[in-house]
Amino acid sequence: MSSNSSRVKRTPLEPLRATGRQRVEELLAAASDLMAERGYEATTMAEIAVRAGAKIGSLYRFFPNKEAVADALVQRHIAILEDEYAALARRAATLSPDALADVLIELLVTLHPRVKSLSALMEARTDKMEIRDRARRHAVTGIAAALRVCAPGLDDILAADIATVVLNIMKIFRSMIAKEAPTTPDAPDELRRMNRLYLSDRLAPFRPSQGT
Incomplete structure (x- = not known):
């Protein structure tokens, strides 16, 4: 059975036993490593x-394709990033645009061991799922939230535009x-x-003045 031949409309099996949960963790860790190394399409x-050191039937038992x-x-990955972006938003009010820029640009480097296949998934070219759009949408939303806390006058549309640029950086x-x-x-x-x-140039007009 090839990697793309299984199109059964079935949701992944949720393991109930500890051994099953451990197996799923191993399979997902292996998938994340491979997709980070080779890309989504090539895996x-x-x-x-x-x-993962598993039989192919074990993989298909938990994941149909x-x-x-x-x-x-x-x-x-989204759950991990949402936690990080929520924590960053709580800190953003105390950060200068320069400090926020440094935290953001390092974020994917810091989180890479935990979300190592995220970049590959965001670049995935598939018409079967909205993998890329969903991952990017959550990332942009999280970055934009931190930007609006740092610069309260920033509107939602411009925040999303700036966040998209920052995400690519x-x-x-x-x-x-x-x-x-x-x-x-x-x-x-x-x-x-x-x-x-x-970020300093784009956020400065929307930050509270020093005299207020």
């Missing part, structure tokens, strides 16, 4: 099973740190500086 169900695996990963920065994108020793610092200048 197959057979490879996921092999990496690769899209179901990806969906489970997206849900987990975050992804490029992580790729440079991981040596997955063309870089030089000082290029990440230049990108960090660019991000600070961009």
Whole structure:
């Protein structure tokens, strides 16, 4: 059975026993590693099973197809990011635009071990699920919330536009740190500086004046 041949309209099986839950954790960890290494499209169900040390039937028992695996990963990654963005929003009122820019640009680097396949899923090109759009939408929403706390006068539309730019900068920065994108020793610092200048310029008009 190929990785893309199973199109059964069935939801993933929720394991009830501890051994089943452990197996699902192992399968998802293997899938996350592979998708981070090879991309969503290139990863197959057979490879996921092999990496997890599981039989292919065990994988299909819990996940009917690769899209179901990806969906489970997206849900987990989004939950982790939502917690991080909520914590960041609580701090954002005390951060300058420069400080917020530094926290944001480092966020994907810091979280990468826990959400290592997120970038691959956001870049996935599939007409079977809205993987990319859903992951990006949640990321933009979380970043925009922090931006509006830092700059209360910012409207929702502009906040989403700025957040989209920042998200792409975050992804490029992580790729440079991981040596997955063309870089030089000082290029990440230049990108960090660019991000600070961009956020300072865009947020300054919407922040409370120092005299209030």
